[in-house]
Amino acid sequence: MTTVITVPPSLDDQTFEQVLEQLAPLPPDEKILVDARHCRWASPYGLTALLTLAQTRAERPAFAGPEAEDTAGYWARADFYKHAETLYDMHGTVPRRTPGDSKVLLEVTPVARSEDVHDVVERIQQKAQQIIATELNLDAKATVGFAMTLSEVCQNIVEHAGRGGWVAVQAYSWKKRLGGRRVVQIAVCDAGIGFRNSLENAPGRVRDDRWDDGAALEAAVIRGVSRFRDPGRGQGLSGVRRYCGRWEGKLSIRSGTARIALVPRWDDDIPLEENLSPFPGAQVQVTIPERAATKE
Amino acid sequence: MNHIDLGSVLRQTVSANLYSNLVTRPTGAAVRNQIEQLMQGAQERTLTVLDFSHVSMMDFSCADEVIAKLLLRYCDENPPHEAYFLFRGVTDDHWEAIETVLERHGLALAIEQEDGVHVVGVLSERERRTWEAVKRHGRAAAADVATEMGEDESGVRSTLDALWRRRLLMRLDEKYVALGGERAG
Numbered sequence: 001m002t003t004v005i006t007v008p009p010s011l012d013d014q015t016f017e018q019v020l021e022q023l024a025p026l027p028p029d030e031k032i033l034v035d036a037r038h039c040r041w042a043s044p045y046g047l048t049a050l051l052t053l054a055q056t057r058a059e060r061p062a063f064a065g066p067e068a069e070d071t072a073g074y075w076a077r078a079d080f081y082k083h084a085e086t087l088y089d090m091h092g093t094v095p096r097r098t099p100g101d102s103k104v105l106l107e108v109t110p111v112a113r114s115e116d117v118h119d120v121v122e123r124i125q126q127k128a129q130q131i132i133a134t135e136l137n138l139d140a141k142a143t144v145g146f147a148m149t150l151s152e153v154c155q156n157i158v159e160h161a162g163r164g165g166w167v168a169v170q171a172y173s174w175k176k177r178l179g180g181r182r183v184v185q186i187a188v189c190d191a192g193i194g195f196r197n198s199l200e201n202a203p204g205r206v207r208d209d210r211w212d213d214g215a216a217l218e219a220a221v222i223r224g225v226s227r228f229r230d231p232g233r234g235q236g237l238s239g240v241r242r243y244c245g246r247w248e249g250k251l252s253i254r255s256g257t258a259r260i261a262l263v264p265r266w267d268d269d270i271p272l273e274e275n276l277s278p279f280p281g282a283q284v285q286v287t288i289p290e291r292a293a294t295k296e
Numbered sequence: 297m298n299h300i301d302l303g304s305v306l307r308q309t310v311s312a313n314l315y316s317n318l319v320t321r322p323t324g325a326a327v328r329n330q331i332e333q334l335m336q337g338a339q340e341r342t343l344t345v346l347d348f349s350h351v352s353m354m355d356f357s358c359a360d361e362v363i364a365k366l367l368l369r370y371c372d373e374n375p376p377h378e379a380y381f382l383f384r385g386v387t388d389d390h391w392e393a394i395e396t397v398l399e400r401h402g403l404a405l406a407i408e409q410e411d412g413v414h415v416v417g418v419l420s421e422r423e424r425r426t427w428e429a430v431k432r433h434g435r436a437a438a439a440d441v442a443t444e445m446g447e448d449e450s451g452v453r454s455t456l457d458a459l460w461r462r463r464l465l466m467r468l469d470e471k472y473v474a475l476g477g478e479r480a481g
Contacts, residue, residue, distance in 0.1 A: 118310060
């Protein structure tokens with residue numbers, strides 16, 4: 001029997017939880033069909049999380065892509081289908097990426113090795129300069145920090161996940177919040193061991209009664225705890241936090257059954273959400289908004 | 297004096313030779329190893345210029361591997377040999393990562409800028425003033441520096457020795473020379 005998992009019309013880090021709620025009661029070897037036919041929009045998080053989802057299944061899942069041509073075309077340009085074909089049994093016609101310049105900042109890209117991080121950073125640099133300075137109206141210094149942030153969140157996969165993951169970057173106008181301001185979003189998702197398992201034997205870990213996904217995320221993101229004894233470790237996420245703080249950005253990380261967020265003034269997200277539907281690995285999202293003053 | 301172009305080292309170190317960014321820990325560790333290999337067989341005392349001119353940017357992890365670990369090893373009580381480093385070509389695109397790792401480990405380094413060589417990182421006010429006094433002198437004995445600063449010679453000598461152990465000053469016989477100064481380079 002195949003269970004149909006319905007993808008919501010708008011797929012982002014919040015609505016992806018609806019997908020995980022449908023998956024939660026199913027054993028990993030149950031055949032599923034991920035039905036995205038009525039999906040009209042997906043954030044970089046949504047696209048990378050769908051690929052990650054497939055990696056968590058013991059039985060190869062099936063996938064039905066968006067029916068709307070513009071949505072399907074965008075997913076093809078973002079290289080979603082290129083990777084989805086390797087993970088899913090595809091239903092219906094698979095759209096092909098048409099030649100020409102894509103407006104996608106960084107297509108969905110696999111990350112497993114240090115060299116992949118180099119490739120990603122080299123590819124983003126020129127485009128990042130254009131988007132950060134001209135579209136987000138941020139200081140030129142923000143461009144370097146953006147590439148550093150991208151590098152560090154991708155390295156999280158290489159250093160800690162234990163298996164490959166995905167990264168994607170895109171800029172768009174945020175209709176729901178920020179009054180239509182532009183944002184650029186980095187999404188990095190993996191189905192690896194997750195923060196709790198990674199930090200299980202970390203030297204700085206306080207051994208108390210509370211040790212769960214939420215505690216592990218707090219330890220890593222707030223206190224900079226790393227599983228390595230090397231005192232130089234843990235600087236990557238700290239640097240990402242500082243970058244988000246400086247440019248009014250938002251950092252959120254989901255791992256296991258918890259999700260932590262560094263919430264800027266313009267957002268009303270919950271700083272630590274627990275008891276979510278379980279999902280392996282770590283899913284990171286960084287959102288950098290357009291500078292508000294330029295619109296006023 | 298050795299000159300190491302980190303851009304060249306990077307391209308020799310990672311498999312594809314088109315990269316211009318110092319990113320990731322494995323790359324940082326490989327670049328540091330390559331720097332140490334280039335320093336092998338050096339004399340008892342060496343001054344090495346680490347040139348960032350051909351490096352686009354550097355992330356925190358790589359800065360920790362390349363800069364912090366290199367300085368920690370050679371500022372240790374038992375370094376492989378007496379090695380000094382002068383940083384050249386450092387821009388804003390490298391600085392944030394460098395500053396972060398220096399603060400994390402309590403390190404300082406000598407950096408060459410348009411208006412001369414400066415020390416940056418974690419230094420006490422006294423260390424900074426003492427280093428500047430030596431730089432003005434060129435080659436100076438503890439007594440000369442103490443006179444200029446109007447301070448007790450034994451206290452100044454102790455600070456000079458601390459700066460020498462941090463490899464921010466060279467000690468040549470009984471005199472001290474600031475890195476990048478006329479007689480040090």
